[in-house]
Amino acid sequence: MTHLSPILKVKVDELFLRWLSMPDTQRVLKTDLNKLIQGRPLSPRQLSLSSVSNTIGGTRPISPPAPPTSSPSQVLRSPRSPRERSSRRPGSKSPPRSPRLENHEATKYLMKDKSLVLNNVRIFPGCASSLPQFYFPLGRPEDSTVCDNALDKVKKIFQLSEEGLSKEEFGAVAKTCGLSLYWREPLFSAAGGHKNGYVTLSMFTALWKSVTSKCHDNASRFIRLLSTTHCQDYVESDDFVPLLQDIVETHPGLEFLREAPDFHSRYIHTVIARIFYCVNTSWTGRITIPELRNSNFLEVSTKTVEK
Numbered sequence: 001m002t003h004l005s006p007i008l009k010v011k012v013d014e015l016f017l018r019w020l021s022m023p024d025t026q027r028v029l030k031t032d033l034n035k036l037i038q039g040r041p042l043s044p045r046q047l048s049l050s051s052v053s054n055t056i057g058g059t060r061p062i063s064p065p066a067p068p069t070s071s072p073s074q075v076l077r078s079p080r081s082p083r084e085r086s087s088r089r090p091g092s093k094s095p096p097r098s099p100r101l102e103n104h105e106a107t108k109y110l111m112k113d114k115s116l117v118l119n120n121v122r123i124f125p126g127c128a129s130s131l132p133q134f135y136f137p138l139g140r141p142e143d144s145t146v147c148d149n150a151l152d153k154v155k156k157i158f159q160l161s162e163e164g165l166s167k168e169e170f171g172a173v174a175k176t177c178g179l180s181l182y183w184r185e186p187l188f189s190a191a192g193g194h195k196n197g198y199v200t201l202s203m204f205t206a207l208w209k210s211v212t213s214k215c216h217d218n219a220s221r222f223i224r225l226l227s228t229t230h231c232q233d234y235v236e237s238d239d240f241v242p243l244l245q246d247i248v249e250t251h252p253g254l255e256f257l258r259e260a261p262d263f264h265s266r267y268i269h270t271v272i273a274r275i276f277y278c279v280n281t282s283w284t285g286r287i288t289i290p291e292l293r294n295s296n297f298l299e300v301s302t303k304t305v306e307k
Contacts, residue, residue, distance in 0.1 A: 010283060137289065139217030147212045150177050151205060164198030173204065180302045185246040186225035219293040234286035237272050244268045
């Protein structure tokens with residue numbers, strides 16, 4: 001049964017995301033969050049019948065209903081205790097109440113000074129506005145001088161060519177920006193190099209400032225540059241073809257493939273399938289920034305240059 005664990009985990013994650021994306025679930029979460037910020041007590045509720053009817057196999061709801069209201073003085077009982085089991089009628093199919101929900105309901109109550117105590121932590125109205133930002137989907141912003149310093153070094157490379165740099169010469173630009181050698185293809189393509197056959201300093205400067213102003217780590221920048229639609233959220237399998245084609249044509253360890261161009265497509269699509277098998281844990285056919293960030297793909301691509 002060990003080999004089934006990853007499959008079951010992915011299925012559970014899929015069901016949780018499906019339940020979390022329901023409109024009724026979003027509405028309940030938004031309402032409770034507003035109450036929590038305002039210092040008002042939360043009351044347990046159930047989703048509407050339309051969401052409850054969305055079942056798996058037509059018989060079992062995706063999310064169990066919330067338990068009835070509990071007061072602070074109510075004694076907590078484990079669902080596995082004899083007292084709890086005796087309260088259930090023989091033959092009843094209803095599941096026991098979740099201990100998480102019971103603890104949550106019993107540890108929150110409204111204080112006289114209109115502050116909320118949740119799990120022994122006092123929360124005052126408006127305290128959320130003073131919390132610093134802790135979630136950065138595109139990476140934590142860095143100092144703007146880092147981008148300026150990289151552009152100053154890139155200018156020296158472009159001064160060696162009056163018309164611009166070709167794709168073969170773009171490896172030095174990628175290394176100067178702190179990226180791997182094979183980022184040259186995404187950089188060259190995103191800057192419009194395939195249209196003119198070269199990239200000028202002004203073209204690259206506009207691209208790099210646009211990317212670094214929104215994307216602040218290598219994972220988000222890789223998605224932004226590699227995506228043919230310049231999407232900031234994900235890449236698809238076809239987006240990897242130009243990158244891998246450049247590796248096949250220039251990597252010393254793949255010299256044997258250059259003599260057999262008919263196998264290039266098969267080799268590239270095999271590598272793409274392997275990448276998505278290891279990185280795309282959601283099985284959606286789209287590699288997102290969190291998936292790329294949680295994988296070792298960028299580290300492996302960097303080591304590819306050393307081999």
